[in-house]
Each structure stands twice: as C-alpha cells, then as structure tokens.
Amino acid sequence: MTALFITFEGPEGAGKTTVLQHIAQRMQHDDVLFTREPGGIDIAEKIREVILNKEHTAMHERTEALLYAAARAQHFFEKVKPALERGQHVLCDRFIDSSLAYQGYARGIGMDAVKGINEFAIGEYMPDVTIFFDIQPEDGLARIAAAAERETNRLDVEGLAFHHKVYEGYERVVKENPQRVRVVNANQPLEQVVADVWDILSEVLDVK
Numbered sequence: 001m002t003a004l005f006i007t008f009e010g011p012e013g014a015g016k017t018t019v020l021q022h023i024a025q026r027m028q029h030d031d032v033l034f035t036r037e038p039g040g041i042d043i044a045e046k047i048r049e050v051i052l053n054k055e056h057t058a059m060h061e062r063t064e065a066l067l068y069a070a071a072r073a074q075h076f077f078e079k080v081k082p083a084l085e086r087g088q089h090v091l092c093d094r095f096i097d098s099s100l101a102y103q104g105y106a107r108g109i110g111m112d113a114v115k116g117i118n119e120f121a122i123g124e125y126m127p128d129v130t131i132f133f134d135i136q137p138e139d140g141l142a143r144i145a146a147a148a149e150r151e152t153n154r155l156d157v158e159g160l161a162f163h164h165k166v167y168e169g170y171e172r173v174v175k176e177n178p179q180r181v182r183v184v185n186a187n188q189p190l191e192q193v194v195a196d197v198w199d200i201l202s203e204v205l206d207v208k
C-alpha cells in the first residue's frame, strides 16, 4: 500500500493532540509516524519557539507566515518526505491548512498569497487526507482555559474575533477541498471523537 500523508486540523483546543495520542496508543503498526507542526524536528521546534513566544508582540504577519513556511519546509524535507519514501504513513498535527486559515484568512494576508509562499517552501506536496476537527472557537478556547497544564501561546491569546476568522478560514478550506478534507464533530465526548477518527483511518489505512 502506498504510504499516506494524513493531517489533523482545527481551531484551538479542538482536541487534535489528545486524539492523536489515543490513536498512537491504539495503533499496532510501526509503519506510522506521528509528528506535528510547527515543529516535529529540531530546527522547526526552534522556529516554533520564536513564533509562539508571547513576548513577540511586534511580529509582523508576513514574518509570521514566512516562519511557519520555513518550519514546514525543514520538517517536510527532513522528516515527512523521507518517512513517506520509506513506506511509513505520516499523521501530522497541523499543516498547510493552518497557514491558510490563520495567516491567509484570519491575519488577512490572503489565501492565495499564503499558497504562493508555501509552494516555494514545499513545492506541490499536499496531504492525501485531512481530518478537520469541527468545534466553535468559544468551546475550544474554554477547554484550553480549563486545562491547567496547558501553557497559552501568542496565537491562543488573540481575541475571539480572530478565532472566529480562523474558523471561517477553515470553512473555506473544507468547502474548497471536498475530496481531501473529512469533517469530524469535535464537540463530543473524547471517546466518540476518537472512534470517529478511527473509522476514517480504518477506511483509508490498513489499521487494526
């Protein structure tokens, strides 16, 4: 079976990281790589620290978009592409759709401009399947606020209007990519969200 690149997307606090942890525990395969953006590899984790640092309030939105794309290029060519070439499926917490929703739509740079930057960064590569965790921003942010162990970052602390724009950006991504993007209701008990994601993965991968 050809190795697949599967990405997990959604607003803040949607549950992507938690669900991925459950999937990783349940999955019996060693031919699956779990990773995340921004980060997943040393250089990209260092870029992550710069982007998400709450003290960096002066960061221009173009700088932000370029840093996400730079982290993506390093992570993609150093970790994701070699894994796919070895035959490993890759499950990645966030990818280019985050840039489209957050930088392209919510920051107002424009989705086409962000596509252009990313085309330079990683070429034409796109995920095979994307699972969108659908939750209203208020509900996701309330989860983060309730999670004492979760440190907030520079993007989390943007106002609610920004997070509503992020959600609208994702709605566009979902509408424009019906073949690639699968939507899961993330505002359900965790076990149900895990089960819904598992059903999609079972359909596209040979998992037990």
Ligand SMILES: Nc1ncnc2c1ncn2[C@@H]1O[C@H](COP(=O)(O)OP(=O)(O)OP(=O)(O)O)[C@@H](O)[C@H]1O
Residues within 6 Å of the ligand: 010, 011, 012, 013, 014, 015, 016, 017, 018, 019, 143, 144, 146, 147, 150, 186, 187, 188, 189, 190, 191, 193
């Ligand atoms: N279905 C759920 N119901 C209730 N709480 C949940 C659910 N899924 C996750 N949570 C809790 O919500 C919080 C945020 O979850 P998580 O960090 O997995 O979200 P995320 O999508 O990765 O967020 P971000 O992208 O903002 O980091 C955590 O405290 C987690 O335990």
Ligand SMILES: Cc1cn([C@H]2C[C@H](O)[C@@H](COP(=O)(O)O)O2)c(=O)[nH]c1=O
Residues within 6 Å of the ligand: 012, 036, 037, 038, 068, 094, 095, 096, 098, 099, 100, 102, 103, 153, 155, 156
């Ligand atoms: C990849 C990517 C991410 N973001 C934002 C989304 C979140 O606010 C943070 C990442 O934090 P998480 O806890 O790991 O989800 O970065 C973005 O704005 N653009 C992107 O391309």
